[in-house]
Amino acid sequence: MKLIKAAMAGTLESSDVMVTVEPAEDLTIDLESNVAQQFGDSIKATALKVAKEMSITGASIRLIDHGALDCTIRARIETAIKRALKEEVQ
Amino acid sequence: MLDTKILAEINKIPGYEHKKAFSGAFATKPTGYTAAKPIKCVKPGTKKVYSLNDILDAVGLKDGMTISFHHCLRNGDAVMKYVVDAIAKKGIKDLTLSASSLSKVQDCLLPHFESGVITRVDTSGSRSELGRFIQEGKLAKPAIFRTHGGRARAIETGELHINVAFIAAPRCDKYGNINGVEGKSACGSLGYAMPDAEYADYVVAVTDSLSDLPLDYVSIPQTQVDYITEVDSIGDPSGIATGSIRVSKNPAELVISKYAADVIAATEYFHDQMIFQFGTGGMAIATAGYIREKMLAKKYVASAGVGGVSGFHVQMLNEGLIKTFYDPQDFDLTAIKSLGTNPKHHEISASAYANPFNANPYVNLLDFAVLSATEIDVNFNVNVLTDSYGKLLGAPGGHPDAAAGAKMTIITMPLLRGRLPMLLDNVTTIVTPGETVDVLVTEYGIAVNPRRPDIAESLKGKALPVKSIEELKAKADALAGKRTPLPKSDKICGLVEYRDGTIIDIVRGI
Amino acid sequence: MNSLYRTMMFVPGNAPAKLTKAEIYGADCVIFDLEDAVSVKEKDAARDLVRTFLSTYRPDCRVGIRVNAQDTPYYEEDVKAMVPLKPDFLRLPKSETAKNMRDLDTFMTKCEEKAGIPVGTVKIVATIETALGVQNAFEVATASKRIIGIGLGAEDFRTDMRMTRSEDGQEILYARNRISLAAHAAGVMPLDYVYSNFKNTEGFIADVKFGKMLGFTCKSVIHPSQVPLVHSVYDPTDKEVEHAKQVLAVYDEAMKKGSGVIALNGKMIDMPMVTRAKAVLEYAKASGKEI
Numbered sequence: 001m002k003l004i005k006a007a008m009a010g011t012l013e014s015s016d017v018m019v020t021v022e023p024a025e026d027l028t029i030d031l032e033s034n035v036a037q038q039f040g041d042s043i044k045a046t047a048l049k050v051a052k053e054m055s056i057t058g059a060s061i062r063l064i065d066h067g068a069l070d071c072t073i074r075a076r077i078e079t080a081i082k083r084a085l086k087e088e089v090q
Numbered sequence: 091m092l093d094t095k096i097l098a099e100i101n102k103i104p105g106y107e108h109k110k111a112f113s114g115a116f117a118t119k120p121t122g123y124t125a126a127k128p129i130k131c132v133k134p135g136t137k138k139v140y141s142l143n144d145i146l147d148a149v150g151l152k153d154g155m156t157i158s159f160h161h162c163l164r165n166g167d168a169v170m171k172y173v174v175d176a177i178a179k180k181g182i183k184d185l186t187l188s189a190s191s192l193s194k195v196q197d198c199l200l201p202h203f204e205s206g207v208i209t210r211v212d213t214s215g216s217r218s219e220l221g222r223f224i225q226e227g228k229l230a231k232p233a234i235f236r237t238h239g240g241r242a243r244a245i246e247t248g249e250l251h252i253n254v255a256f257i258a259a260p261r262c263d264k265y266g267n268i269n270g271v272e273g274k275s276a277c278g279s280l281g282y283a284m285p286d287a288e289y290a291d292y293v294v295a296v297t298d299s300l301s302d303l304p305l306d307y308v309s310i311p312q313t314q315v316d317y318i319t320e321v322d323s324i325g326d327p328s329g330i331a332t333g334s335i336r337v338s339k340n341p342a343e344l345v346i347s348k349y350a351a352d353v354i355a356a357t358e359y360f361h362d363q364m365i366f367q368f369g370t371g372g373m374a375i376a377t378a379g380y381i382r383e384k385m386l387a388k389k390y391v392a393s394a395g396v397g398g399v400s401g402f403h404v405q406m407l408n409e410g411l412i413k414t415f416y417d418p419q420d421f422d423l424t425a426i427k428s429l430g431t432n433p434k435h436h437e438i439s440a441s442a443y444a445n446p447f448n449a450n451p452y453v454n455l456l457d458f459a460v461l462s463a464t465e466i467d468v469n470f471n472v473n474v475l476t477d478s479y480g481k482l483l484g485a486p487g488g489h490p491d492a493a494a495g496a497k498m499t500i501i502t503m504p505l506l507r508g509r510l511p512m513l514l515d516n517v518t519t520i521v522t523p524g525e526t527v528d529v530l531v532t533e534y535g536i537a538v539n540p541r542r543p544d545i546a547e548s549l550k551g552k553a554l555p556v557k558s559i560e561e562l563k564a565k566a567d568a569l570a571g572k573r574t575p576l577p578k579s580d581k582i583c584g585l586v587e588y589r590d591g592t593i594i595d596i597v598r599g600i
Numbered sequence: 601m602n603s604l605y606r607t608m609m610f611v612p613g614n615a616p617a618k619l620t621k622a623e624i625y626g627a628d629c630v631i632f633d634l635e636d637a638v639s640v641k642e643k644d645a646a647r648d649l650v651r652t653f654l655s656t657y658r659p660d661c662r663v664g665i666r667v668n669a670q671d672t673p674y675y676e677e678d679v680k681a682m683v684p685l686k687p688d689f690l691r692l693p694k695s696e697t698a699k700n701m702r703d704l705d706t707f708m709t710k711c712e713e714k715a716g717i718p719v720g721t722v723k724i725v726a727t728i729e730t731a732l733g734v735q736n737a738f739e740v741a742t743a744s745k746r747i748i749g750i751g752l753g754a755e756d757f758r759t760d761m762r763m764t765r766s767e768d769g770q771e772i773l774y775a776r777n778r779i780s781l782a783a784h785a786a787g788v789m790p791l792d793y794v795y796s797n798f799k800n801t802e803g804f805i806a807d808v809k810f811g812k813m814l815g816f817t818c819k820s821v822i823h824p825s826q827v828p829l830v831h832s833v834y835d836p837t838d839k840e841v842e843h844a845k846q847v848l849a850v851y852d853e854a855m856k857k858g859s860g861v862i863a864l865n866g867k868m869i870d871m872p873m874v875t876r877a878k879a880v881l882e883y884a885k886a887s888g889k890e891i
Contacts (some may be wrong), residue, residue: 009645015508015617027273035509037479050671067508070571072616075652341824345624414792534622553887567618567655 001055007083010068010076017068019080024060027051033065043073050077059084092521092593096325100593101195103231109585110438112594115494115526120590122448125248130292130316138266149292154185155253159292160283161214162258162270162419166329169258169296170229171313172321172485178207182520184230185356186210188239188252191485192280192439194218203228208385212236212250215475215485225583225600233584235597237453237477238282238418239444239451239491240589245285246448249591250399257283257310258324262297264309266315267308270437271430273299275596278399278420278429280309284439292437298324307430309437316560331423333349335400337379338372339539342533346502347373349554350460350531351380357548359457359498362390366491367459369399370421373502376420383515385411396443396452396477397459397488399425399435407435416452418443419487444491446589453488453495461489463503465517468559470513470539473517478510479576480598484582486521490589493526498545513559519585520595530559537562586596604628605749605789605818605885607827608664608832609861613646613874618651623659625824626831630888634678643674647681654685662688664725669694670703679704683711683722689748694756695726696733701743701815709748711777718802720746725791729753730760734775737782751820751832752779769795780815792816800822834888836880844880847873 003023010018029047033042047061061077068076092111100106110213140148147557152364152408159170159175177185184443187195187208197219202208204223214222224233236244244250260273268287269555270280275298287293287310295310296316303562338344350585353362366381370375379402395403401424406412414434420426428435444453451460464484472493474484493499503512513532528545530537537559538546557565584597609627611618613634622630623775632654638646650665665687667678669810671694682690693702704724724746727736735755741750757763762794763771772793783790795804798821808819808830819830836844847866851874854862862869 013617015620027751037573037576038757041574042572060199068509069509069569069620071652072649075649076645078652079648082644082648342621344628345824464604500740535620 001087002088003056003059003081003084005084007080009079010072010090011081012064012066013052017063017069017073018077018087019067019076020085021077021080022060024058026058027056030060030062031065035045035065035067042070046070046073047077050054050074051081052063053083054078057080059070091523091594092188096582097593100232100277100585105231106585111593112523112588112592115523115588118590118592120247120478122247123167124246124250124290127289128540138315139264140211140317140319142173142296142319143180145294146177146180147180148317149254149294151182151254153182155280156188156251157188158188158252158255158286158451159190160257160280160286161189161193162277162280162282163275163325163330164277164278164332164335164343165193165195165483166275166326167193167195167258168323168325169256169302169321170196171554172294172561172590173256174199174202174207178202180505183207184209186212188250189213190238190445191215191487192217192220196220199485211242212488214238214241215520216482216559217484221482222600223548225597227599228301229583232582233597234587235486236587236590237486237490238440238488239446239453240486240587240591242285242439242441242445243447243589243591245289245401246445247591252286252290253296253545254292255286255366256294256296257287259297260324261299261301261305261320262295262318263301263303263305264314264318265304266295266318268295268297268310269307269430271307271426272305273297275299275323275330276426276564277325277330279417281438281443282440283417284310285441292316296321296324298322308410321458328449328509332421335370335375335402335421336372337376337402340372342504343373344376346504346531347376347531348380349502349536350377350502351384352552352554353459353500353529353531353549354381354458354555355456355535356552357485357498357545360390361457362382362388363393364390364457365394365396365455366392367395367453367456367496368403369459369461370398370400372460373462374460375400377502378402378406382406382411394444394455396456397492400426401425404428404435407432416443427551439476444488444495444589446491446494451491451495453491456492456496458498458500459492459496463493463512465512465514466501466503467514467517467524467528468563469532470527470559471517471520472524472527473519473524475521476519476597478512478518478580479600480518481600486586490522490526494589498528499526499529500529502531504561505534505562506569509570511563511570513563513566515563518596519586523588530562534565535562602703603785604691605662606883607818607830608668608791608818609785609824609827610637610794610820610822613650614638614642616649619649620657621655623661625827626825627661627821628712629662629664629688630659631666631691631820633666633872634674635666635668643668647678651681651685655685664689664691666691666693666727676707676709679707680711683708684717686717686721689723689725689746691725691727694726694733695728695740695750697736698728698739699741701740701747702774705744705746713822714757716745722746723748724729724791725749725751727751727753728779729756733757734778737779738785741782741786741788745786747769747786749789749818750779750783750786751818752793753774754793755796770806776811776814776816784815789818792819794820795826799827800827802823805829822866831887834883836884840880841884844877847877848881851877
């Protein structure tokens with residue numbers, strides 16, 4: 001599935017992650033995190049997993065993380081992707 | 091506890107050949123006598139007040155010597171910079187800086203580190219730019235991080251020999267009597283300066299409030315002070331006496347504080363005439379607040395309080411809930427004023443407070459102590475010196491001392507900070523050994539050290555969330571999720587010295 | 601986890617930091633809120649967040665979910681997403697008529713069947729916040745077997761009734777009374793309204809005490825600091841605990857002997873007293889009293 005438009009979910013607050021997704025040919029993950037050393041690999045893996053589960057083959061996923069737990073990361077990516085798949089209501 | 095290979099590496103460093111590894115909180119039995127100092131003789135009417143440059147000549151400060159400072163002016167200190175600037179101008183170098191601790195404000199000394207004026211450091215804590223410099227391994231040899239009691243011990247045994255002690259003196263008379271409760275830059279108790287004043291070869295008072303008449307409140311007597319120099323300002327009052335430490339308003343911290351108070355009240359250590367210490371910080375004050383309520387309900391009073399003092403402790407002292415206070419450090423104006431006026435508020439030296447090698451340090455009186463931590467592990471070892479990346483940000487301070495002296499030691503700590511668990515298999519840096527730590531209180535539950543089945547028994551049937559330390563760790567790990575272990579440098583940049591002089595851990599490079 | 605419902609703490613469903621910390625404040629039940637605490641633009645985000653959170657962690661207390669009202673575009677997705685997670689209950693705002701409750705019940709049954717969960721697992725708490733709702737309180741409370749409690753939503757009720765708000769809540773007295781009555785008549789929990797001025801500790805305690813007098817056994821709260829205050833009001837006194845122990849002792853004795861009339865201090869003991877005594881001891885245990 002391909003994204004229709006760019007979309008965003010989450011916030012820059014502590015324990016949250018701001019996820020921005022944009023349509024793209026391939027699947028790329030770009031991560032900025034204050035705990036990148038310990039959790040960078042795990043966050044990127046979660047992002048890839050969620051995209052795969054939602055059958056997204058092409059998207060540029062950017063994450064700005066402030067110590068969000070795995071379930072939060074997963075939720076925000078899901079929300080952003082769903083928003084990016086939604087047709088605008090005219 | 092300390093790896094034998096690491097100890098071997100330490101012993102190869104000139105000056106550290108005799109360092110031993112930590113082998114138990116009370117394992118070391120000292121022998122011998124305290125250090126001696128030069129015998130002085132001063133004719134009546136001798137002038138003591140001179141310019142700093144003249145004093146540096148008079149004391150014969152030379153390359154390679156050890157100079158010392160106290161940190162009672164905290165983040166408002168201006169004396170260290172003033173003195174070291176003057177020393178640098180004279181072309182003196184390769185000095186050892188012995189400070190009772192170093193704060194962010196001492197980043198101003200960085201140029202002197204870089205230029206080689208100061209090449210060795212011993213302190214309690216280090217942070218910010220100086221911390222980074224130390225962890226880049228740029229000192230001539232690894233820094234030594236001591237507890238408050240340990241530094242006093244090192245000075246008194248002669249292990250730490252100070253050539254010249256510079257004592258920032260909020261109030262000083264022309265004879266050399268010093269106190270910290272008067273003057274425009276009052277800081278309160280000068281407890282951390284007293285061992286230096288007693289044992290250094292030369293003692294120099296640096297004051298911005300010189301009195302022609304002898305002081306009536308004397309913390310450091312004229313008999314110990316060789317020279318005095320006057321400056322416009324020894325420091326910034328707003329950095330010295332920060333506004334009173336407020337009770338934490340963070341709901342999660344209040345949960346921890348309430349649990350800590352409930353734990354204390356359930357044990358035999360909460361009784362009429364008890365003796366306690368509450369660490370500094372919003373959570374400790376909140377815990378003290380809950381304990382105060384329980385004391386009022388049961389009509390208990392504390393026969394004594396020990397440790398650093400802020401407005402809240404003074405309030406309890408004035409209410410008669412604490413009968414007397416033994417104080418090595420004051421944090422705010424209320425505490426400073428109380429020290430200067432209340433005969434039940436006593437100034438004590440760092441040595442009296444926490445030196446393990448005297449006839450009874452005041453920490454030994456404690457029924458319980460409430461302390462904090464950056465990290466703790468499943469064996470109850472505590473880190474208060476570095477963060478989880480191994481970066482210097484705190485100090486042992488009186489932590490290991492109070493933990494060893496208290497009958498019950500309670501650590502209040504959030505289980506996670508953000509996504510990072512603070513309860514680990516192994517702490518990044520061991521500062522306080524687990525054998526002296528009894529209870530961990532977090533917002534998700536309470537764990538009792540298996541060494542203390544008596545405390546575990548007291549907590550039964552009190553509707554407190556008591557769990558095993560492994561359960562708490564599992565909770566932390568479940569919340570945080572899988573993490574990549576952080577790489578550790580092999581470079582030894584600092585030695586973490588236990589209060590008895592043994593090495594309990596190292597500070598690695600970053 | 602205890603089996604009491606003294607406190608229900610509302611937690612905004614779109615605040616990750618608050619979700620993870622919800623259980624530490626000691627509330628008997630946390631309610632993850634998808635309704636008023638979440639802005640219209642973020643209803644989807646809140647739903648996703650609560651869903652992924654509950655799929656991974658289960659707080660050590662009861663969990664309810666406040667879904668959006670039936671007249672919103674979010675209601676269906678909320679119920680569909682939340683039922684499979686087996687929360688203890690869904691809390692429905694604007695519960696006005698028996699039909700509201702039956703419709704929700706039927707919808708939940710479909711979701712449970714689809715998820716392979718035994719039908720009836722997830723319960724319902726009805727929030728009554730309109731004049732019509734208060735008028736129909738008993739009908740609402742008895743409309744479905746899933747209903748375990750009904751509560752008053754004071755803010756919206758006042759609006760619907762065009763009331764002027766007072767600090768001590770005298771204008772909502774009748775509604776509180778009516779809801780407590782209906783709940784007890786229906787055999788479900790009466791939930792006392794949210795007292796939103798959490799900084800006014802004295803006012804809050806007085807309000808909780810008054811609610812207890814009216815028969816409320818549960819208080820909805822919005823701030824952690826309110827939890828221990830509610831428990832201190834609802835928890836039995838030492839005297840009440842002693843009395844409860846005596847009642848049960850006499851009852852057990854009588855059961856053993858098989859005697860017909862049971863009396864304590866010259867007063868007859870009937871089943872409601874025994875049930876009440878057992879509840880008192882359970883409250884006491886949960887609050888850490890030695891019994």
